[in-house]
Amino acid sequence: MPAPKLGEQFGSYSVQEHALRLGMWAFLGSELLLFAGLFALYAAYRTMYGPDFEAAIRHNTLWYGTINTFILLTSSLTVALSVWAVRREKFKLVVFFLFITILQGAAFLVVKTLEYVKHYTDGALPGPYYHWHELPTFGANRFYTMYWVMTGLHAGHVIAGMCVLAWFCWRAHHRHYTAEHHTMLEMGTLYWHLVDVIWIFLWPMLYLS
């Protein structure tokens, strides 16, 4: 079983792993700020168009969003279980849990696509393409513009997360990790948790009024 490479700039594995963890958390903080701008915009427009936003949320596809919340929360469990498994060197389980997580990511995207199709047929599109007769207001237009941008950026992160996990799944399949050295895998799962955490905030903002 190959031990991971120790960078020559590090004195020991523990320093290297500490550095990786710190770097990942710094990166996650940066990612949060990426979404923070959108949250701030959402808050400002909701203050401006309160009733319109509430009406738009009531007309939104609640069940699609809720099912997706369930899927993502479950995927956070399975991705955490993959770390549990790698600590016990049960590599087949690691691959299994990561694979299930990726599948759930795919399921999330399928549901999201169905939802987008419904919005498309309704005419609940962003900006100038918006023509939903049930909610012909400026505010609803703002809401759906924000909705598309926020869920779009999040979906991009889901896809990125799936790619990262697929890479680690392949690495785990080829036994690149040990009970002691699997920090990279843990960092990948942290990223997946971030994707989940952002969705936990998007869900109430976009589906529960």
Next chain:
Amino acid sequence: MTPPAVQPQQHPEVPDYLHADRGIWSWLNTRDHKRIALMFYVGVLFFLGLGGLFALALRTELLTPDRTIMDAMTYNRMFTLHGVTMVWLFLIPSIPTVFGNFILPMQLGAKDLAFPKLNLASFYVYVVGAIVMLGGMIAGGTDTGWTFYAPYSSQTPTRVVPVVIGVFILGISTIFTAINFIVTTHTLRAKGMTWGKLPLFVWAIYGVSIIMLLATPVLGLTLLLIGLDHGLRLGLFNPAVGGDPVLFQHLFWFYSHPAVYIMILPAMGVISEVVPTFSQRRPSSYWAIAISTIGIAFVGFFTWGHHMFVAGISELDAGIFGLLSMFVAIFSAIKVFTWVATLYKGSIHFNTPMLYFFVFLFLFTFGGMTGVAVATQSLDVHWTDTYFVVAHFHFIMVGGSLAAFLAAAHYWFPKMFGRLYSERVGLLSATGVFLGFNLTFVPQFLLGNMGMPRRYYSYPPRFQWLNDLSTGGAYLLAAAILVTVLNLLIALKWGKKAGPNPWRSRSFEWLTDSPPPKHNFEEPPHLGYSPYDYTISEEEARARAQAR
């Protein structure tokens, strides 16, 4: 300082980092922070030249009240290109990616940054971002100004999208660099180096990395939204469809005000190294400089509203933002007085970097004081969008950041290349930079105060003599910078050998050879003492660093 007797290289048998590997591929695929720093050096100097050419074109156009060499639309594109090139391709990356990259690991006694591959990636991401942006410029450029204010930026027929995508990509490079510096400072300090013994340049780079990490993603997102507004007409900031353009200003300045500190904090870090070395004295207060660095980094996040006094924010908000802005002035003044007090009873040597310190001191203080003035609502309403503002921020960005960049270029030149530049030409060109700069921008203060708006193509004939003075100054400044670069290029080949420590500094990067070997130090040093302790001799400091 009298040129020191050439000290012998300590380890003639170990090749330095420039000669450790050979061939172009060994550069393009290097993990060595010093080589990556040099690649960035070439990049930022190229864009300094390009941005400078744009500036000269602008100033040439303004020689006469009406058309001189270009039409109005070209002029609008030109000042935008000047702004985006100077801000995102030169000023923001300049000191951190070149001198931060090169010096920070050495000051920490580390072999490299924590993530060498990420460091290399940040260079290539920078190149890609620059190419995308250049592509947009060649395809027609944009005329929004570097601020991309909505809703105009979503309606202009010019090429906004490639330029904002370029800036977004450059942001990724910035974030990579910031993560690397933060993690390296936390994990790779030499044995014995506590946070209280961190060199002041490291404090500055650490503080600026935090700003880069937390502010850059907001800018990236905001510019993506501008791209969507322009490309897909989403109207996120367009009042015609219910959007609010002031929200754009909030998001933009949430990044772009801290971005000013991204430019100035590393400059302050350079100055904090230059002053003790050329006064041969410890800083009069280490902690005053270190803490005010972090103070500026923190308060900088809460001052963005002073860019928006005329955008319709409330009196109360304006007052609060104005007050918070004063804190930055207090922290900056703490630094200025600490540097000046360091000179007291020091053994002062007038080498080129030290002259740049005095240039910096005058220009930065002047720019900072006018900054306090424009952060005051009652005064700012009068000066908003006039040349006064242009002159103010050039005093900080050029007078502060560029002067410190040039100070660093001279100060660390012997360390980076192992040779000494011509001190006489260095002093002459620094004087030229100072004179040229003042001749360029002092008239702009006067013009702004007389009511000349920024970004205007033509002006009333009574403003012409001041504009012509400013243009003359711009040419002098450009010539002085050209001489500076030539002086350093000549020294690269024909300069005298420098030896490990030509300035007799106690800072840790001078403990090793010049140019340093690939891994910086022969043995991991033990740095449990102050980098500014001039009460001990160089030999004693060296012995301490090697103590086990």
